[in-house]
Amino acid sequence: MKSPFTGLPIAKNVALKRPIAVMVDGSKAALPQSGLQCASVVFSASVEGDIPRYMAVFLDEIPTKVGPIRSARPYYIDWACPYQPFYVHCGGSPKALERLWNEKGIVNIDYIYLINGKGRETEVSNYQFFHRTKDRKSPHNLYIDLQHFQKEVSKKSAIGELHSDIANFSAYESIPHDWTPKNVSLIHNLEITRKQLLNHKKKIFFNYSKKKQKFERLFYCEESKKWQPHMDQNTSDIISIDNLVVIETGHDVIKGDLKGRVMIKTLSRGKAWFCMNGFMTKGSWLKITADTAIRFFDLKGQRIKFKPGNIWIEVISRKEKVKILSASELSPQSH
Structure with missing residues (x-):
């Protein structure tokens, strides 16, 4: 199974x-x-x-x-x-x-x-x-x-079969059969700029490796002014992702919280970006109740079909920016 x-x-x-x-x-x-x-x-x-x-x-x-x-x-x-x-x-x-x-x-x-x-x-x-x-x-x-x-x-x-699968899956070697050039973009890198409350920025980078057919996660180090690979100590290798999902939702600082904790809106819907096999398409996410799984849809309202493999879901606020870079644009090593 x-x-x-x-x-x-x-x-x-x-x-x-x-x-x-x-x-x-x-x-x-x-x-x-x-x-x-x-x-x-x-x-x-x-x-x-x-x-x-x-x-x-x-x-x-x-x-x-x-x-x-x-x-x-x-x-x-x-x-x-x-x-x-x-x-x-x-x-x-x-x-x-x-x-x-x-x-x-x-x-x-x-x-x-x-x-x-x-x-x-x-x-x-x-x-x-x-x-x-x-x-x-x-x-x-x-x-x-x-x-x-x-x-x-x-x-x-043991709990028996899970009540909620996280996504639909479709085995394929390149792009899903139901994606067309009109709603798919060939990408090399995806960059997320996080604007912090203290008015300085953090950047996260996902670089597509054609050799691995996976996205690799990097982050920008302010001290060295260089991109650093996000490593896993167990494998001594960069974290690699089959299916990259970026979802946009509301972020609010909780009023009166002395530690400045935030509340992220989860029971809602919003914009989403889906990246796999070097391609990206836009769509949306939806989560109705705490007991129902988050769902992902394309622009036509159809469930997204993912590449078999791991899923990394990056949650961003509406103030943060997603920048899609094609293969002809700069890679993080050249920033």
Whole structure:
């Protein structure tokens, strides 16, 4: 059978396991992260201070080391809910923790609760699959051994077929058969400029590798004034993506929040860009309720068909800019 996340062939006993969603630190001190390349799906968004954070969803591959692990936010929980995952995190905002305490579909795996012996009956009681490394300072050094974790929770792991697949999948070698030159653009690079609250900018770059037939993720380093590859420590290689999705939605700083936390609008619809095999098409995304999966559509309202493989979903605000570069334009190495 096929994986509900990647569309790739997967053993039935694996497909019936509960997915594992892990909150991964995106700050500079967390680089390079471990395990993102093995994730079936990654949601990339910002927390307070415009610091990136990732929710990596694992099903097809289960790595031994994932992290550094950080705290939960409500919008990630909205994205996770339809897949009924084990939700691995280290604390969270007050609203996120309240939500997780009352959420029935998600199995809450909170490191802070586990080490303090405050886990609920639905949670595991052992936290030995977590560990802190000595090469980094806290809080950027907490990791989880997902293979150890999966063995620990094997009795709670099977949930049957997922209620919500994340996308439609179609096997093809080049572009989907239903794409035409009128709604498809050949691209070499995709650049996202993030304007921060402090009025300086961050840039993210996705470079298409013809050799890999994948998009590679890079970020602009202000200190060196150079593009840096976003590496995965487990593989010692740049993060490579089969299906790149950029979605635009509302971002608002929560009034009265002393830490300047943000609320990202998840139950809505908005613009989207879909990139695979060196091509891009525009469309939209839609999420009706917390319990329904996010859906992706082309400009004709038809469900997007993705290339079998991993999906990276980059979430941006309406103030941020997406720039599509053709093969004849500058690559990040020449900026």
